[in-house]
Amino acid sequence: MEEVIEGGPWLFQGQPIVLQRWEPGMVLRKHKHTQVPVWIRLRHLPVEFWTNEGLSTVASGIGRPLYQDTITRACTRLDFARVCVMLDISSTLPKHLIIMMPKEDGTEVPCKVEVEYEWVPPKCKNCMSLGHATTACPDSKKVEKPPVSVYVQKRTMKPPVKQPVTTKDATRTVQHEEDEVVEPLEYCYVMNAGIWNVRGLNRRDHQVAVKGLFIHCRITIRCAHLSILATVVYGANDTISRRGLWQKLVLLANSISDEPWIVGGDFNTVLDMSEGERFSWHNCSEGDRSLWKRLDRLLVNDAWLSQWPNSHYHCLNARTSDHSPLVIRGDTATHTVSMFRFDNYLTMSSDFTPSVQNIWRHRIEGTAMYAVTRKLRALKPVFRSLRRKKGDLSLNVKLAAEFLGKVQQLLEGDRHNAFLIRLEKCCKLVFFRATKLEQNMLQQRAKIQWLKGGDQCSRIFFRKVAMRRAAKRVFQITNEAGRILRAR
Incomplete structure (x- = not known):
């Protein structure tokens, strides 16, 4: 806490915040401050002054220098130097500084440095404090405004007659017992009109x-x-x-x-x-x-x-x-990383091992990780080609089941046909292989969805965990003697 209080001044979004030590019985009141930290920008600053001593010397013409930002310290931005100084409310804020630059012959040349203030607190000329303007000073005496006459024209069959209405607030709406149409005034001219309160902007915005x-x-x-x-x-x-x-x-x-x-x-x-x-x-x-x-x-x-x-x-x-x-x-483009997709069912293909060996035996110059990434990138089109050969696994299972069903229907009409018996065996083998490939793919996808749900901490993930724990929980066991042992 001591470092926070004594390590100031602290700025939040470019504006200073005031920290006070809490004590029992402390009364919160707004104290009058005569100094405030402000960030300034020094433009057209000579290169000779881009040092700690040079920036401190130039910034002292505005106020007491406190520190500089990291970009100015590293000299990575040379169009202006950004320095935080402690300003005194009694001092004036110059828009430029004149620096005398010495030459080789001993003469001096004036150099003009422009000063920009990122934020200047409002200063009251009445109480000489910061934080509010002179018009909003609580110590100023309120002056009673005289009543203002507002003329409203009534729409009648007779010529319009101007009726004065006396009120202290000129912006107050004059209400009548009956709705009447007001005639427009003959002279009406508005200059530089602008919308002040937009609906919703007077809340958070x-x-x-x-x-x-x-x-x-x-x-x-x-x-x-x-x-x-x-x-x-x-x-x-x-x-x-x-x-x-x-x-x-x-x-x-x-x-x-x-x-x-x-x-x-x-x-x-x-x-x-x-x-x-x-x-x-x-x-x-x-x-x-x-x-x-x-x-x-x-x-x-x-x-x-x-x-x-x-x-x-x-x-x-x-x-x-x-x-x-x-x-x-907004940002509709999604930045996706090209992932390395590998399906486990590809290992069941007869072309898998020779294809991988053909790529992996190539020698690639570079580090071990670089060689691995290059070989994996070369395997992408190989795996893509193998997936195309397998086709849609779910559709293959559906077609194999339909063909097996038709063969079995024919076999029921001719049970001793040797050709139909051999054909049924082949259809069962094809259906079994297609089902095994689809099962392998679905298991891999289920694991991926399980991992995604765990990473996202979703409700379905925790629900599955609870269901698995409940399914594996042992409530009672029966020993060799036939006794039932229950968990306490």
Whole structure:
């Protein structure tokens, strides 16, 4: 416990957690913290500073350096250095640092290092503490809002008359005793409207950020015990208005480290004129005015591809809309290992031993295990050919039984026919061999299913174990004297 408490600070999903020692009579309260650990990324860092001393010197311009990640320590990623520093809430967060690089002639050249913060805690300017914004400060005094007048127009035979309704909450629904149709107001204009609460997202899935042109939320998949980040985009119709969307998406991408992230929606733009099928939008016009564009798309990051490498999406039919819905498909491809199949009944074939000897006498250069694997691989087509010669074992048993039955019916009409007697003996021999091969195959399959059930810890496996134990249990025995001995 001492190592856990004193070995901090601890981060969970990129955010710090505060640990306190429990004592009898302890009261849980939120303490005011003036420092917090934050991961930063140093981009365009000169090679001379990719050392413990160099990174500590540069990171000290932001805060007190704590440690670096393993990738930065191994220098396997050189586009940025990732360092955890202890920030003070009273200090400012610079977006770049100026480092003076010495030259051979004794002069110094300034070098600009960009600083990115993976996560910055909200800081309250009122109580000067971390964990909440200024608007949500519990110490701030609430200001009573004056009543707001809401005008509702009633549909009547007379000209509409505006009736003021006074309420303290402008978002409160005004209810009447009777349902009435409300006339639309003459002037109504909405800018940058977005959906805030989607049904179900206000429970386990939370909106992280809502901007004018996109909604960023976290979706928790309970059955899989994982969470993903999803961003729903609605791009503006003109190029200039979409520039802000690209800038915000870039900042959002820099703040996401190793979590699966998917971005999708109506971007209202195309990459080039030859994007091809399948287009997701049509202007519902005919002739020369008909336009097909690919405005809707889904984009994912590297973390998504590493977790679901076979995921993809396709466009459905638009039906009554001018946009086509996009459906994400999961990993449907199953990765199966090519197993070495060996049927025990093949050993009963006369061609089995010569075929194996012919393959096994070949000399293969390499280690012993390599030679064995090469020989087993060469035996695969041999065993496959032997299985084809045997055919369907169950069907062979069925045909042999039918032929034997027909011969025995003929023999009942002519019991002293020597040819039918010899034919019956041959049919019995064929039926016996076919039955033995099928029995051998079924026994092997039963053992395989038994092992599979045991590996999966299934109910049928434990049920079979209980039945076998019950069948083998001895309840009583009779000795030579005739006495019955029962188990106690």
